Amino acid sequence: MAQKIESDKLLVKDVFSKWFRIPEYQRPYVWEKDQVTELLEDVMQARTSNPDSQYFLGSMVLRKNSKEEGTTKYEEYDLLDGQQRLTTLFLITAVVRDLTPKTNTSRLKTCHETIYQMANPDDNVPERLRIVFDIRDQVKQFINEFVKEEGGTAKENELGLKIANSEEDISIRNMSKAILNIREYFTNNSIDHFFPYLRSNVLMIYVSADELEDAFRLFTVMNSRGIKLRNSDILKADNLGRIKDNTKRLECAKKWEDTESYFAEDFDAFLSHLRTILVKQKAAASLLKEFEDNIYNPTSYDRTNKTKTKLPSLLSKGEDTFKYVDKYKKHYEQLFDNDNYDLTGSFELYNYLQLMKKGFEADFWVAPLLRFYDKFKTDKLIYFVKALDNKFAK
Secondary structure (H helix, E strand, O other): OOOOEEEEEEEHHHHOOOEEEEOOOOOOOOOOHHHHHHHHHHHHHHHHHOOOOOEEEEEEEEEEEEEEEOOEEEEEEEEEEOHHHHHHHHHHHHHHHHHOOOOOHHHHHHHHHHHEEOOEHHHOEOOEEOEEEOOOHHHHHHHHHHHHOOOHHHOHHHHHHHHHOOOOOHHHHHHHHHHHHHHHHOOOOOHHHHHHHHHHHEEEEEEEEOOHHHHHHHHHHHHHOOOOOOHHHHHHHHHHOOOOOHHHHHHHHHHHHHHHHHHHHHHHHHHHHHHHHHHOOOOOOOHHHHHHHHHHOOEEEEOOOOEEEEOOOOOOOOHHHHHHHHHHHHHHHHHHOOOOHHHHOOOHHHHHHHHHHHHOOOOOOHHHHHHHHHHHOOOOHHHHHHHHHHHHOO
């Protein structure tokens, strides 16, 4: 039986009549000041240009789940794509609530029900947050203290401390920045103009599927049609969709997130090194196509007969891919973090690697170094590094 795929457009006020969950395998909240400010200004500009017009904000890819709490039954949607915008709208609503005078009971009621809904068993309404954040326990605690709690976004000193703490969870730091940015924005811009337009004139499109694998497939299709996601996001979604066990999927997602945080903007470059290690040739296509065609589904081409023959996979999709990425992330840490004295008993390796990282224009040497370390560990490691230095320094 074909699985049901839903698609529709919703006003923001109708989006927040639904229940959402940001799953444990999702990436952190990564929006910075530029993205948050751009959303605010785009909405306000649309309202200023034509108060009666509708403004398209973006898309969401969802997986629908049936939930049951006591006698209350309702639908919950896992957010596979669109969580950055939806989380920002959630934070905007909390800031608006805390900047709204107590006399404006109507707006306060709207904000409260957008953020947290009290139970109403007669109407099948559960008591819960509109968006449940399962990506980290610390994030849940932050949402409860600074978003759910009335007056939470006004705790500017506490939010500032979270931003300043480099060891704080990245989602918490970025949400703290976003809250302060939104509060600053409304010191010079009218909530009375912005908020009604946001609720009643701003649209989002969503597509949803009942099955996780179908939802992940939608996620990748949406990307190919212009919703720009990083190569690493697509690889993550594709491989998580192959893992049926929830516990294993959670473990893999958290390891991936740790690796993503470690490499930051260089994560795709790191994945390119892994591609080189597996394929042993220079890339001839995009990172995604290389993984799909040359790693997961390699073939050989017979020029005489003009036929392709399928070859064994160099790496299996699913859990094996996550283990492979995690293994090489640990290799990278051991080679490049700290001073490497524990690896060789001297600072010679550290000095060479630092000079190579800073002195070479390209990083082609990183993949063979990682592969050598995977196979031989520290045996003759310094000699191999010197050989790489001689080769790539020419």
